[in-house]
Amino acid sequence: MDSIKELREHFTKLKRLGYILALLGWDQQVYMPKGSVKARAEQIALIKGMIHKKLISPKTGKMISNAEKLKNLNLIDSAILREAKREYEQATKLPIELVTEIAKTAVLGHQAWEKAREKSEFSIFQQLLGKMIGLQIEMAEKLDTGPTLYSNLLDLYEPGATADWVSRIFNNLSQKLGVILEKLHDSSDKPNQSILKKFYDSEKQWKFSMEILKRLNFNFDIGRQDKSVHPFKTSLSSMDTRITTRISENSFPDCLFGTIHECGHALYEMGFKEEIHDTILSDGSSLGIHESQSRLWENFVGRSREFWIYWYPILQKYFPKNLKNYPLEDFYRSINTVQPSFIRVEADEVTYGLHVILRFEIERKLIEGEIQVSELPSSWNEKMEQLLGITPPNDAKGVLQDVHWSGGAFGYFPTYSLGNLYAAQIYSDALKKHPSLPEEFNKGEFSNLLAYLREEVHQHGKIYRPLELLKKITREELNPNYFINYLEKKFYSIYKI
Amino acid sequence: MDSIKELREHFTKLKRLGYILALLGWDQQVYMPKGSVKARAEQIALIKGMIHKKLISPKTGKMISNAEKLKNLNLIDSAILREAKREYEQATKLPIELVTEIAKTAVLGHQAWEKAREKSEFSIFQQLLGKMIGLQIEMAEKLDTGPTLYSNLLDLYEPGATADWVSRIFNNLSQKLGVILEKLHDSSDKPNQSILKKFYDSEKQWKFSMEILKRLNFNFDIGRQDKSVHPFKTSLSSMDTRITTRISENSFPDCLFGTIHECGHALYEMGFKEEIHDTILSDGSSLGIHESQSRLWENFVGRSREFWIYWYPILQKYFPKNLKNYPLEDFYRSINTVQPSFIRVEADEVTYGLHVILRFEIERKLIEGEIQVSELPSSWNEKMEQLLGITPPNDAKGVLQDVHWSGGAFGYFPTYSLGNLYAAQIYSDALKKHPSLPEEFNKGEFSNLLAYLREEVHQHGKIYRPLELLKKITREELNPNYFINYLEKKFYSIYKI
Numbered sequence: 003m004d005s006i007k008e009l010r011e012h013f014t015k016l017k018r019l020g021y022i023l024a025l026l027g028w029d030q031q032v033y034m035p036k037g038s039v040k041a042r043a044e045q046i047a048l049i050k051g052m053i054h055k056k057l058i059s060p061k062t063g064k065m066i067s068n069a070e071k072l073k074n075l076n077l078i079d080s081a082i083l084r085e086a087k088r089e090y091e092q093a094t095k096l097p098i099e100l101v102t103e104i105a106k107t108a109v110l111g112h113q114a115w116e117k118a119r120e121k122s123e124f125s126i127f128q129q130l131l132g133k134m135i136g137l138q139i140e141m142a143e144k145l146d147t148g149p150t151l152y153s154n155l156l157d158l159y160e161p162g163a164t165a166d167w168v169s170r171i172f173n174n175l176s177q178k179l180g181v182i183l184e185k186l187h188d189s190s191d192k193p194n195q196s197i198l199k200k201f202y203d204s205e206k207q208w209k210f211s212m213e214i215l216k217r218l219n220f221n222f223d224i225g226r227q228d229k230s231v232h233p234f235k236t237s238l239s240s241m242d243t244r245i246t247t248r249i250s251e252n253s254f255p256d257c258l259f260g261t262i263h264e265c266g267h268a269l270y271e272m273g274f275k276e277e278i279h280d281t282i283l284s285d286g287s288s289l290g291i292h293e294s295q296s297r298l299w300e301n302f303v304g305r306s307r308e309f310w311i312y313w314y315p316i317l318q319k320y321f322p323k324n325l326k327n328y329p330l331e332d333f334y335r336s337i338n339t340v341q342p343s344f345i346r347v348e349a350d351e352v353t354y355g356l357h358v359i360l361r362f363e364i365e366r367k368l369i370e371g372e373i374q375v376s377e378l379p380s381s382w383n384e385k386m387e388q389l390l391g392i393t394p395p396n397d398a399k400g401v402l403q404d405v406h407w408s409g410g411a412f413g414y415f416p417t418y419s420l421g422n423l424y425a426a427q428i429y430s431d432a433l434k435k436h437p438s439l440p441e442e443f444n445k446g447e448f449s450n451l452l453a454y455l456r457e458e459v460h461q462h463g464k465i466y467r468p469l470e471l472l473k474k475i476t477r478e479e480l481n482p483n484y485f486i487n488y489l490e491k492k493f494y495s496i497y498k499i
Numbered sequence: 500m501d502s503i504k505e506l507r508e509h510f511t512k513l514k515r516l517g518y519i520l521a522l523l524g525w526d527q528q529v530y531m532p533k534g535s536v537k538a539r540a541e542q543i544a545l546i547k548g549m550i551h552k553k554l555i556s557p558k559t560g561k562m563i564s565n566a567e568k569l570k571n572l573n574l575i576d577s578a579i580l581r582e583a584k585r586e587y588e589q590a591t592k593l594p595i596e597l598v599t600e601i602a603k604t605a606v607l608g609h610q611a612w613e614k615a616r617e618k619s620e621f622s623i624f625q626q627l628l629g630k631m632i633g634l635q636i637e638m639a640e641k642l643d644t645g646p647t648l649y650s651n652l653l654d655l656y657e658p659g660a661t662a663d664w665v666s667r668i669f670n671n672l673s674q675k676l677g678v679i680l681e682k683l684h685d686s687s688d689k690p691n692q693s694i695l696k697k698f699y700d701s702e703k704q705w706k707f708s709m710e711i712l713k714r715l716n717f718n719f720d721i722g723r724q725d726k727s728v729h730p731f732k733t734s735l736s737s738m739d740t741r742i743t744t745r746i747s748e749n750s751f752p753d754c755l756f757g758t759i760h761e762c763g764h765a766l767y768e769m770g771f772k773e774e775i776h777d778t779i780l781s782d783g784s785s786l787g788i789h790e791s792q793s794r795l796w797e798n799f800v801g802r803s804r805e806f807w808i809y810w811y812p813i814l815q816k817y818f819p820k821n822l823k824n825y826p827l828e829d830f831y832r833s834i835n836t837v838q839p840s841f842i843r844v845e846a847d848e849v850t851y852g853l854h855v856i857l858r859f860e861i862e863r864k865l866i867e868g869e870i871q872v873s874e875l876p877s878s879w880n881e882k883m884e885q886l887l888g889i890t891p892p893n894d895a896k897g898v899l900q901d902v903h904w905s906g907g908a909f910g911y912f913p914t915y916s917l918g919n920l921y922a923a924q925i926y927s928d929a930l931k932k933h934p935s936l937p938e939e940f941n942k943g944e945f946s947n948l949l950a951y952l953r954e955e956v957h958q959h960g961k962i963y964r965p966l967e968l969l970k971k972i973t974r975e976e977l978n979p980n981y982f983i984n985y986l987e988k989k990f991y992s993i994y995k996i
Contacts, residue, residue, distance in 0.1 A: 025526060029735075035720055035721050035722055035723055041737065044515060238531075241537070242534065
């Protein structure tokens, strides 16, 4: 069994270099003085180069083929071999020139995108975006892992997913979300979210977010929270998971739900079983599964009535001026207002999926050559009108709002919605097995939900592939109806339908 | 000239790996959650191993011998070659088994030392210290750079220094410090430092330290200050120098003078000329020269009357309860109290040198085999009585107080006192060239002193060797009389002699 041990250790070394890269990134976003931007970029490039060189070395290939000769590998070892092979093949299929060209175009593209968004002028971004799409198509051709070009990209983020599979799910989802949206629109008793736009002191918001983290069993012995411009989660070892939050004094939900969201991601990484610590399996099963954990805590728990039965009296004490005379039920409805809007990251639970579906349909066509970059703004606006019934007043609030495409992340967006669907199905299973969970939330008790997730999801890390994991837990294929049922039940009640 | 460019870039890569190592260390001491200690140790070992492997590779040797063939190298390139050769030879002379054995013994030795200090029982530490001394002797033999074994170790920290040279300087210094100490002891009007032991709120101490940093022209665009258990300075690039401070609410000088001390180190590293950024020369000329910069700001400036003419009214506003009715002159005398005491890091400007001389004399004899480890506590106590006229009540307050020997740092202590001597000589030169500096301090103006240091010391980084640099600045060899004269003038006035 020495060849599997050798392979495991080789990839543990790569993992550690990855953690070091993550520290360089975390520090850059959280504490690094601004003068060191260039020097840090060189340091990051140095480590990235070392990782790439070690990964594509013939030594790695030899280790993999040696390990493949072994019979009767146990569950963990065969997962290690599977993932090592996947990473090795992805890296060796792509010529270094292409990888470098994509990295360079991403840097320039990001600059152009920022400028374009600032001026709300798509034309500033168009050329570099076109170039990036060309490079992504080239990458998809080289990867050649799935039935279509777009599927090859999708597989990078959601292993095993194909364009057709996502398309079938999203068509169904899109239609059903449309129906819900229409019903809510017709309600004569809608919630009002103006209370959330009042002034909330940032120091108090921070303290409240830390109090929530503690009670959600975020383990500060193996993690921490800091502040940054864009909230994120990162791991610097299997015993060091860090999240960040952003505080806006006039938009209270940013910090609150941002913290719960990132906490959901962090709890996943804090729960890997010790056997896989610092190995190639010390990671989420997929981006979609990872997102299921953040969404589950943020929405299914954090925006539930039960959650606020416990937390609202505490929150009222933090912000008596704003909330003392504002009833719990009104607050609960406020944070669950559904309203078609232009910006994805500000969208509610119902419309969020439609934002993602729009991006999926457009990026799929871009990669498959069915639409041209020049047509993007008009395609975007038409789709927006069709799905959400509104038309962006300008490109900044439309096609230019997201950072993803500028950096070359095509095939990434669907994982956000898949995350919601996985979350609904898993949460429904949790409630079946532990019907008393909502009552526990009333009392500020969240450890039984965490224990369930740890047992069913977290501990396994990347041992199982996403759909395999989902089936293992719920004994079912992915079924979007869980999500639809959850939305209907929750929002028809809030909107008194 | 391609071979010097190749050499420069090779060592720039090593420097960057060194910066990454520094970030791993900084984060560990400042923000890392405690659960990640083992994982971080693995990450640090991984990068250290990579640096070592790259440094001792035959490729490095070849680059150096290629560069040595070049004629007419300019100042910077020949310094790069000199330092590259020095690092390469140091690393290749030491067998990897010895380096590993020292590292292991340091870890165990540190644990034993901590336990021994806690229980004040030298015997707990004795065996591992003995082993470490054996390994240091072996290392000194392999290095073989100077006239004696101890000189070889000294040269690691203060390039070019020899045991005899330090000995001559310290003998002179020891005698003169003894005379000063005696005179101060006989004074009938001594200062009193009880005011410094009152309660000072930690948040206010922090704010005051940040205000001082700003006015001393610490550049927050390329640096930052945080808190840690042991204060330190580290650089994560030539545009990113970080310091830490420690706040004790019942010992006000810890944070205040600690901050100024580390600021002095940081200003050095913030002032390297751009041409040597991120190269092997992007470092202090030696530990002694580095210490001269921290001591110059901490003592020559930070404990001067002129400094407090500006700062004391501000400090009084921070702590009115303690200081409102306490006169400036009394405060100035309080922070300059001279008193033989057991602990080096708490020592004043006069007795500090005697603490260092004691360590130098003992460690020199240990390495040269003139005393045995078992004799250490008694040698220590005798020397203490001889130099400072006091005998430690136990080993924790005596031979066990410093961490250095447990980690294998023999030859390091002298650089602390050399730093004071360099500082006095350089500061005297500064005052000759800019006699108005003290008046500027009265007004809170420190930029002309910084400009002088930047011009004469900082910009050059490691281009010049320490004594070469000192001579270039002051046109003189190291002359301890500057330090003695400074002490006499300052303390005879404070002690009304």
